[in-house]
Each structure stands twice: as structure tokens, then as C-alpha cells.
Amino acid sequence: MARLDIDRLVKRYGDFHAVRDVSLDVADGEFVVLLGPSGCGKTTTLRMVAGFIEPTDGRVRLAGNDVTLLPPWKRNAGMVFQSYALFPHLTVAQNVAFGLEMRKLARADIARRVEETLALVRLGGFGGRLPRQLSGGQQQRVALARALAIRPDVLLLDEPLSNLDAKLRQEVRVEIRELQRQLGLTTVMVTHDQEEALTMADRLVVMNEGSVRQVGSQRDLYERPADRFVAGFVGRSTFLEGTVEAPGRFRSDGGLALACSGGKTGRGVLAIRPERVEIGPTANGGLDNSLPGTVEFVSYLGAQIDIHVRLSPSDRLIVQIANREGGFAPDVGRPVHVGWPASAGQVFNE
Known part of the structure; x- marks a missing residue:
């Protein structure tokens, strides 16, 4: 030693x-x-x-x-x-x-x-x-x-x-x-x-x-x-390209207005961990970000399910949910709502 x-x-x-x-x-x-x-x-x-x-x-x-x-x-x-x-x-x-x-x-x-x-x-x-x-x-x-x-x-x-x-x-x-x-x-x-x-x-x-x-x-x-x-290599993240308009406010290139944490005014990328995102059939008004989307792809991984949700023509989000009996597991093409707190989205300036 x-x-x-x-x-x-x-x-x-x-x-x-x-x-x-x-x-x-x-x-x-x-x-x-x-x-x-x-x-x-x-x-x-x-x-x-x-x-x-x-x-x-x-x-x-x-x-x-x-x-x-x-x-x-x-x-x-x-x-x-x-x-x-x-x-x-x-x-x-x-x-x-x-x-x-x-x-x-x-x-x-x-x-x-x-x-x-x-x-x-x-x-x-x-x-x-x-x-x-x-x-x-x-x-x-x-x-x-x-x-x-x-x-x-x-x-x-x-x-x-x-x-x-x-x-x-x-x-x-x-x-x-x-x-x-x-x-x-x-x-x-x-x-x-x-x-x-x-x-x-x-x-x-x-x-x-x-x-x-x-x-x-x-x-x-x-x-x-x-x-x-590091955000992309240690674990997984969805990255949304866009601009920090003000502290705590991010606008994606697809036009989504999002609450976030960190970052300085200017161009940047918003990183969101898939397991921090909630998904359901209706909006959750208690979250800082709540958006409608459409399921584009579902990946069944046994203990977990990855759901790819299209939010805008240029914005797509990955949601990771536990595979539980009776849990919400939408099919491809189904409209859904996704949401996450501002603290779950970290901005890195470019």
C-alpha cells in the first residue's frame, strides 16, 4: 500500500x-x-x-x-x-x-x-x-x-x-x-x-x-x-439547445420557454436527467415546467422504460420510468404531458 x-x-x-x-x-x-x-x-x-x-x-x-x-x-x-x-x-x-x-x-x-x-x-x-x-x-x-x-x-x-x-x-x-x-x-x-x-x-x-x-x-x-x-458521459442527459434569456429562464431553439437553474445570459444548453422528468396523461401544474408532447419511441429495458417524447420540431426529451405493474406506460403516437422542477435542468453556457 x-x-x-x-x-x-x-x-x-x-x-x-x-x-x-x-x-x-x-x-x-x-x-x-x-x-x-x-x-x-x-x-x-x-x-x-x-x-x-x-x-x-x-x-x-x-x-x-x-x-x-x-x-x-x-x-x-x-x-x-x-x-x-x-x-x-x-x-x-x-x-x-x-x-x-x-x-x-x-x-x-x-x-x-x-x-x-x-x-x-x-x-x-x-x-x-x-x-x-x-x-x-x-x-x-x-x-x-x-x-x-x-x-x-x-x-x-x-x-x-x-x-x-x-x-x-x-x-x-x-x-x-x-x-x-x-x-x-x-x-x-x-x-x-x-x-x-x-x-x-x-x-x-x-x-x-x-x-x-x-x-x-x-x-x-x-x-x-x-x-x-461530464453531464453527458456520467449518466445520461437530454440536451436542449437554446438561449438563457434571464437568470432562471431558458428558451430552446424550438421555442420552449423553460425554468432552469444556473447559467449566464446568452447561448447555452439545458441538461435534464431522464429520471427527473415526470410523465402522465395530463399536465402537472405543481411543476415549474409542464409541457405537452407526443411519444415517438419506447425502449423496454426490463427494470426501466425509456420514453422519447417530441416537444417541438427541434426538441425531444427522454423520460425514464420504473417498470411497475399498473404504471403509466404510453404507446408510440400517444399524446402525453411531461414536467420537471427548475432544479432538474442545469444550464451550461457555450
Whole structure:
């Protein structure tokens, strides 16, 4: 366990900035997730921390030591790769032992540590198998065991669940989080999966185009996004383009006059979370915004239903409702009313 300090990290490839001035402090035992779309610089940042990519500028400190220029095998960092990177010709036990052998531990100590680590990830008795004889979830556990066997100061996870099916992903991410808490490991994980990030992180770091856009807890980023990108990437939002005519008053490009919160006079976008919108057959006069519309599309998602409502020729809103027996669930083409309080609509100026 150790504190990780990333100080103004930069990576350039010619004129292209893969990572721009990224700074982050990860506390001892904290689980931090780097979240963002493909190509945003999150994996490059992680690989610079691991030592597989040399930064153009900036520093990486682990447990108070500057490790910026050290090769990977001289940093006490365990890494789980997206592809797992298991050696196909080695057994499970030999894969887990690899890092320990590179550190020249005694043979008896290696055998004991391999056995302990495989038991930790619930693979006791699998040591003699080859990777091809394992399921995807079991291979993922072997990769995790290999990273944990060296007793790292920091655990680095590069999209470790991306090769698993949806149901197995849900199970394994809970297992990883529980194991991390049990061991008290300082952990940094990269993902583009919002649900994964929201489930596992102590703190989220949202990145885009090589830069950090916002850092905070799940609630901070969801309830108080710093900009339009964060509002659209953490959770879902409907965005209505328009103009802030006065504080608390927004007019969409489709002509809708709406009550809102935040924003300065001028062009902007109104972000509305789908679950904050109410829908029914008649208007709700108790809400700051109450508008008629027509159902254009209904998406049945099991526990929830997404309803796309046309409000004007250029304005469409998504409403998310719980799938309850006897609840209101309109068909396509049906006229409805939607409404939401002013506090549910956040303005971002352009």
C-alpha cells in the first residue's frame, strides 16, 4: 500500500498531445477510476504510471519516491492488462510466479506466495492448468493473481473486465472491489464503462482529449457536472439547445420557454436527467415546467422504460420510468404531458 502522486504528466507524439498536464493524488488504499471515451488518454496515463511509456514531461511518485524514469520491473506496481497477457505455454502457477521469479525470491517463498494468492482469488487447485483450459473469468483472476503476488504498492487495472460477458462483468467487478478493500490496496483502474466506474470507485476522474475534465465522487459528478461533456458521459442527459434569456429562464431553439437553474445570459444548453422528468396523461401544474408532447419511441429495458417524447420540431426529451405493474406506460403516437422542477435542468453556457 502506498500513496500515488501524478504531477503534471504530459505525453506527446510529435504534435499530438495524448496526455495534457494531468495531475492526480491517490490516497493510500483509495480506489480511483479513470473514466472516458476511447482515445481520451486514460490508458496512456496508466501506462506512464506503470513505466511502460516514458512521459514527455511531469513526474510520478509512488510511496514518496520519484519513479518517473524507472523501468516497470523496478517499480512495485502490479498491472492487469486488458488482454490479460497470460503466457499461453505456462501453467497458472507459473504465470502467477513470473513476477516473483524476476525479483529472485527463494523457490520455497515463491511456491508459498503463489498458493496463497491463488486461494485469495478463489483459484486454489487450478495451478497446474494452462490458460486455454480456463474460462474468461478464470483467466481474469489469474491475471489479477499475478499482479497481486508481488505485493504491489499500487494495483493498476487497464479495462480488466472488457473481455467478459455482461453478467460475468457484474460479478467480477464486485469481487475485485471486495478484494481491494480486504487488502487495502491503492488502486487505479481505467474504463469507459460508466456503470462499472460508478459501482467500483471511491473517486472518479473523467478525462477527454488528454485532459482531466472533473474529479470527484460519483454523487459529485452526477449531481454537479462541471460541463456538458461530464453531464453527458456520467449518466445520461437530454440536451436542449437554446438561449438563457434571464437568470432562471431558458428558451430552446424550438421555442420552449423553460425554468432552469444556473447559467449566464446568452447561448447555452439545458441538461435534464431522464429520471427527473415526470410523465402522465395530463399536465402537472405543481411543476415549474409542464409541457405537452407526443411519444415517438419506447425502449423496454426490463427494470426501466425509456420514453422519447417530441416537444417541438427541434426538441425531444427522454423520460425514464420504473417498470411497475399498473404504471403509466404510453404507446408510440400517444399524446402525453411531461414536467420537471427548475432544479432538474442545469444550464451550461457555450
